[in-house]
Amino acid sequence: MEITTMINRDLIDLDLKSSDQLGVIDELASLLVKQDRLDSKSSFIEGVLEREAHFTTGFGNGIAIPHCKSGTVKQASIVIGKMANGVDWKAMDDHDVHFVIMLAIPETEAGTTHLQILSKLSGKLIDEDFRNRLMSTNEKEDVLHLLNDCVIENNN
Amino acid sequence: MNIIAVTACPAGVAHTHMAAAALEASAKKSGVKIKVEKQGAMGIENKIKDKEVTEAKALILAVDTAIAKSERFDGIPTVKVSVAEAVKNPQGLIDQAIELAKK
Numbered sequence: 001m002e003i004t005t006m007i008n009r010d011l012i013d014l015d016l017k018s019s020d021q022l023g024v025i026d027e028l029a030s031l032l033v034k035q036d037r038l039d040s041k042s043s044f045i046e047g048v049l050e051r052e053a054h055f056t057t058g059f060g061n062g063i064a065i066p067h068c069k070s071g072t073v074k075q076a077s078i079v080i081g082k083m084a085n086g087v088d089w090k091a092m093d094d095h096d097v098h099f100v101i102m103l104a105i106p107e108t109e110a111g112t113t114h115l116q117i118l119s120k121l122s123g124k125l126i127d128e129d130f131r132n133r134l135m136s137t138n139e140k141e142d143v144l145h146l147l148n149d150c151v152i153e154n155n156n
Numbered sequence: 157m158n159i160i161a162v163t164a165c166p167a168g169v170a171h172t173h174m175a176a177a178a179l180e181a182s183a184k185k186s187g188v189k190i191k192v193e194k195q196g197a198m199g200i201e202n203k204i205k206d207k208e209v210t211e212a213k214a215l216i217l218a219v220d221t222a223i224a225k226s227e228r229f230d231g232i233p234t235v236k237v238s239v240a241e242a243v244k245n246p247q248g249l250i251d252q253a254i255e256l257a258k259k
Contacts (some may be wrong), residue, residue, distance in 0.1 A: 123177035
Protein backbone atom coordinates (compact mmCIF):
# COMPACT_ATOMS: atom_id res chain seq x y z
CA MET A 1 0.00 0.00 0.00
CA GLU A 2 1.12 3.49 -0.79
CA ILE A 3 0.81 6.18 1.84
CA THR A 4 2.73 8.94 0.08
CA THR A 5 -0.28 10.18 -1.86
CA MET A 6 -2.12 10.76 1.43
CA ILE A 7 0.48 12.47 3.58
CA ASN A 8 3.72 14.34 3.10
CA ARG A 9 5.97 16.69 5.04
CA ASP A 10 3.76 19.68 4.34
CA LEU A 11 0.73 17.96 5.85
CA ILE A 12 2.53 17.73 9.18
CA ASP A 13 2.91 20.60 11.63
CA LEU A 14 4.57 19.59 14.88
CA ASP A 15 4.26 23.06 16.36
CA LEU A 16 0.63 24.15 16.15
CA LYS A 17 -0.12 27.42 17.89
CA SER A 18 -3.87 27.15 18.47
CA SER A 19 -5.16 26.80 21.97
CA ASP A 20 -8.63 25.50 21.19
CA GLN A 21 -10.23 22.70 19.19
CA LEU A 22 -11.62 24.85 16.39
CA GLY A 23 -8.27 26.60 15.98
CA VAL A 24 -6.42 23.31 15.66
CA ILE A 25 -8.89 21.95 13.11
CA ASP A 26 -8.70 25.22 11.19
CA GLU A 27 -4.89 25.23 11.11
CA LEU A 28 -4.78 21.64 9.89
CA ALA A 29 -7.53 22.23 7.32
CA SER A 30 -5.44 25.11 5.95
CA LEU A 31 -2.63 22.65 5.22
CA LEU A 32 -5.10 20.60 3.18
CA VAL A 33 -6.26 23.70 1.31
CA LYS A 34 -2.67 24.65 0.44
CA GLN A 35 -2.33 21.35 -1.39
CA ASP A 36 -5.69 21.74 -3.09
CA ARG A 37 -7.13 18.70 -1.34
CA LEU A 38 -10.44 20.37 -0.40
CA ASP A 39 -13.12 22.14 -2.40
CA SER A 40 -14.37 24.09 0.57
CA LYS A 41 -12.48 24.53 3.81
CA SER A 42 -15.55 25.73 5.67
CA SER A 43 -17.74 22.79 4.74
CA PHE A 44 -14.92 20.41 5.61
CA ILE A 45 -14.54 21.99 9.04
CA GLU A 46 -18.29 21.88 9.49
CA GLY A 47 -18.24 18.15 8.76
CA VAL A 48 -15.43 17.54 11.22
CA LEU A 49 -17.22 19.47 13.96
CA GLU A 50 -20.43 17.59 13.26
CA ARG A 51 -18.57 14.34 13.86
CA GLU A 52 -17.11 15.73 17.09
CA ALA A 53 -20.57 16.81 18.24
CA HIS A 54 -21.87 13.30 17.67
CA PHE A 55 -19.07 11.90 19.75
CA THR A 56 -15.58 13.10 20.58
CA THR A 57 -12.71 11.65 18.59
CA GLY A 58 -10.44 12.30 21.55
CA PHE A 59 -10.19 8.66 22.48
CA GLY A 60 -7.78 9.27 25.33
CA ASN A 61 -4.04 9.33 25.93
CA GLY A 62 -3.67 12.83 24.50
CA ILE A 63 -4.53 11.93 20.92
CA ALA A 64 -7.56 12.87 18.83
CA ILE A 65 -8.50 11.68 15.37
CA PRO A 66 -10.99 14.16 13.97
CA HIS A 67 -12.28 13.02 10.61
CA CYS A 68 -14.81 13.79 7.96
CA LYS A 69 -16.11 11.91 4.98
CA SER A 70 -17.42 14.47 2.57
CA GLY A 71 -17.83 15.41 -1.04
CA THR A 72 -15.70 18.46 -0.41
CA VAL A 73 -12.63 16.25 0.03
CA LYS A 74 -10.86 15.86 -3.31
CA GLN A 75 -8.18 13.44 -2.22
CA ALA A 76 -7.93 11.07 0.72
CA SER A 77 -5.52 12.68 3.15
CA ILE A 78 -3.95 12.44 6.57
CA VAL A 79 -2.86 15.65 8.25
CA ILE A 80 -1.00 15.68 11.54
CA GLY A 81 -0.50 18.32 14.18
CA LYS A 82 1.21 18.48 17.53
CA MET A 83 0.63 21.11 20.19
CA ALA A 84 3.04 21.91 23.00
CA ASN A 85 0.07 23.15 24.99
CA GLY A 86 -2.77 20.71 25.50
CA VAL A 87 -6.15 21.50 23.97
CA ASP A 88 -9.52 20.59 25.46
CA TRP A 89 -11.13 18.03 23.14
CA LYS A 90 -13.84 16.75 25.50
CA ALA A 91 -11.77 13.58 25.38
CA MET A 92 -13.05 10.29 26.76
CA ASP A 93 -10.48 10.38 29.56
CA ASP A 94 -10.88 14.15 30.13
CA HIS A 95 -7.21 14.73 29.38
CA ASP A 96 -6.06 17.49 27.08
CA VAL A 97 -5.07 16.58 23.57
CA HIS A 98 -1.50 17.15 22.35
CA PHE A 99 -1.48 15.21 19.13
CA VAL A 100 -4.03 15.29 16.34
CA ILE A 101 -4.34 13.01 13.35
CA MET A 102 -7.02 14.37 11.07
CA LEU A 103 -8.45 12.21 8.32
CA ALA A 104 -10.07 13.63 5.20
CA ILE A 105 -12.07 11.07 3.29
CA PRO A 106 -13.75 11.69 -0.06
CA GLU A 107 -17.40 10.70 -0.35
CA THR A 108 -16.64 8.31 -3.17
CA GLU A 109 -13.80 6.44 -1.47
CA ALA A 110 -15.82 3.40 -0.50
CA GLY A 111 -13.80 0.24 -0.73
CA THR A 112 -10.44 1.64 -1.73
CA THR A 113 -6.94 1.20 -0.42
CA HIS A 114 -7.07 4.65 1.13
CA LEU A 115 -9.81 3.55 3.44
CA GLN A 116 -7.82 0.49 4.36
CA ILE A 117 -4.88 2.71 5.29
CA LEU A 118 -7.01 4.96 7.47
CA SER A 119 -8.63 1.96 9.12
CA LYS A 120 -5.31 0.33 9.79
CA LEU A 121 -3.91 3.51 11.25
CA SER A 122 -6.94 3.89 13.53
CA GLY A 123 -6.53 0.36 14.82
CA LYS A 124 -2.80 0.85 15.35
CA LEU A 125 -3.42 3.79 17.67
CA ILE A 126 -4.55 1.33 20.32
CA ASP A 127 -0.93 0.14 20.46
CA GLU A 128 0.73 2.07 23.28
CA ASP A 129 4.24 1.70 21.97
CA PHE A 130 3.23 3.04 18.56
CA ARG A 131 1.43 5.97 20.18
CA ASN A 132 4.38 6.88 22.35
CA ARG A 133 6.80 6.84 19.47
CA LEU A 134 4.47 8.93 17.34
CA MET A 135 3.84 11.53 20.03
CA SER A 136 7.39 11.89 21.26
CA THR A 137 9.14 12.75 18.04
CA ASN A 138 9.78 16.26 16.80
CA GLU A 139 10.89 15.14 13.37
CA LYS A 140 8.46 15.03 10.48
CA GLU A 141 10.49 12.26 8.85
CA ASP A 142 9.95 10.06 11.91
CA VAL A 143 6.21 10.60 11.71
CA LEU A 144 6.19 9.63 8.05
CA HIS A 145 8.26 6.53 8.74
CA LEU A 146 6.05 5.42 11.60
CA LEU A 147 2.92 5.80 9.50
CA ASN A 148 4.51 4.03 6.59
CA ASP A 149 5.62 1.12 8.76
CA CYS A 150 2.16 0.75 10.24
CA VAL A 151 0.60 0.65 6.81
CA ILE A 152 2.89 -1.97 5.37
CA GLU A 153 2.62 -4.22 8.43
CA ASN A 154 0.60 -7.35 7.76
CA ASN A 155 -2.91 -7.62 9.05
CA ASN A 156 -3.06 -9.69 12.21
CA MET B 157 -14.05 -19.66 25.64
CA ASN B 158 -15.13 -18.06 22.38
CA ILE B 159 -16.49 -14.54 22.18
CA ILE B 160 -17.68 -12.76 19.07
CA ALA B 161 -18.04 -9.03 18.59
CA VAL B 162 -19.26 -6.57 16.00
CA THR B 163 -18.05 -2.97 15.79
CA ALA B 164 -19.66 -0.27 13.65
CA CYS B 165 -19.77 3.54 13.59
CA PRO B 166 -21.34 6.14 11.28
CA ALA B 167 -18.22 7.01 9.24
CA GLY B 168 -17.08 3.41 9.45
CA VAL B 169 -13.42 4.26 9.51
CA ALA B 170 -11.85 5.40 12.73
CA HIS B 171 -13.91 4.20 15.69
CA THR B 172 -14.95 0.90 14.14
CA HIS B 173 -11.34 -0.14 13.75
CA MET B 174 -10.10 1.32 17.01
CA ALA B 175 -12.81 -0.48 18.92
CA ALA B 176 -11.98 -3.74 17.18
CA ALA B 177 -8.28 -3.40 17.95
CA ALA B 178 -9.03 -2.53 21.57
CA LEU B 179 -11.31 -5.55 22.05
CA GLU B 180 -8.78 -7.87 20.44
CA ALA B 181 -6.00 -6.59 22.69
CA SER B 182 -8.08 -6.98 25.86
CA ALA B 183 -9.32 -10.42 24.92
CA LYS B 184 -5.75 -11.53 24.38
CA LYS B 185 -4.83 -10.25 27.84
CA SER B 186 -7.73 -12.17 29.35
CA GLY B 187 -6.83 -15.32 27.47
CA VAL B 188 -10.14 -15.59 25.63
CA LYS B 189 -10.60 -16.15 21.94
CA ILE B 190 -12.40 -13.34 20.16
CA LYS B 191 -13.48 -12.75 16.60
CA VAL B 192 -14.33 -9.14 15.84
CA GLU B 193 -16.36 -8.36 12.74
CA LYS B 194 -16.02 -4.78 11.49
CA GLN B 195 -18.96 -3.28 9.67
CA GLY B 196 -17.55 -0.10 8.23
CA ALA B 197 -17.07 1.97 5.14
CA MET B 198 -15.54 -1.01 3.38
CA GLY B 199 -18.51 -3.25 4.07
CA ILE B 200 -18.14 -6.25 6.35
CA GLU B 201 -14.54 -7.11 7.23
CA ASN B 202 -13.39 -10.15 9.13
CA LYS B 203 -16.86 -11.63 8.86
CA ILE B 204 -18.00 -13.94 11.64
CA LYS B 205 -18.61 -17.37 10.17
CA ASP B 206 -21.69 -19.48 10.91
CA LYS B 207 -19.53 -21.97 12.78
CA GLU B 208 -18.14 -19.19 14.95
CA VAL B 209 -21.65 -18.00 15.76
CA THR B 210 -22.55 -21.52 16.85
CA GLU B 211 -19.48 -21.81 19.07
CA ALA B 212 -19.79 -18.34 20.59
CA LYS B 213 -20.61 -18.11 24.29
CA ALA B 214 -21.16 -14.36 24.28
CA LEU B 215 -21.53 -11.46 21.87
CA ILE B 216 -20.30 -7.90 22.23
CA LEU B 217 -22.08 -5.35 20.05
CA ALA B 218 -20.15 -2.09 20.02
CA VAL B 219 -22.23 -0.23 17.49
CA ASP B 220 -23.61 3.24 16.85
CA THR B 221 -25.56 2.26 13.78
CA ALA B 222 -27.95 -0.51 12.83
CA ILE B 223 -25.88 -3.50 11.80
CA ALA B 224 -26.33 -5.92 8.96
CA LYS B 225 -27.50 -9.46 9.56
CA SER B 226 -28.07 -9.12 13.29
CA GLU B 227 -30.57 -12.01 13.24
CA ARG B 228 -27.57 -14.35 13.03
CA PHE B 229 -26.94 -13.71 16.70
CA ASP B 230 -30.39 -14.44 18.11
CA GLY B 231 -30.12 -16.30 21.38
CA ILE B 232 -26.50 -15.45 22.19
CA PRO B 233 -25.97 -13.60 25.49
CA THR B 234 -25.14 -10.05 24.44
CA VAL B 235 -23.41 -6.97 25.82
CA LYS B 236 -24.55 -3.99 23.76
CA VAL B 237 -22.74 -0.67 24.03
CA SER B 238 -21.72 2.32 21.93
CA VAL B 239 -18.61 1.97 19.83
CA ALA B 240 -16.94 4.59 22.01
CA GLU B 241 -17.37 2.44 25.09
CA ALA B 242 -15.36 -0.32 23.44
CA VAL B 243 -12.53 2.11 22.76
CA LYS B 244 -12.68 3.52 26.27
CA ASN B 245 -13.20 0.40 28.34
CA PRO B 246 -12.51 -2.72 26.28
CA GLN B 247 -11.39 -4.75 29.29
CA GLY B 248 -14.65 -4.05 31.11
CA LEU B 249 -16.63 -5.34 28.15
CA ILE B 250 -14.54 -8.48 27.84
CA ASP B 251 -15.07 -9.09 31.57
CA GLN B 252 -18.83 -8.63 31.17
CA ALA B 253 -18.87 -10.99 28.22
CA ILE B 254 -16.95 -13.60 30.19
CA GLU B 255 -19.49 -13.30 33.02
CA LEU B 256 -22.38 -13.72 30.58
CA ALA B 257 -20.72 -16.71 29.03
CA LYS B 258 -20.41 -18.44 32.39
CA LYS B 259 -24.14 -18.26 33.05
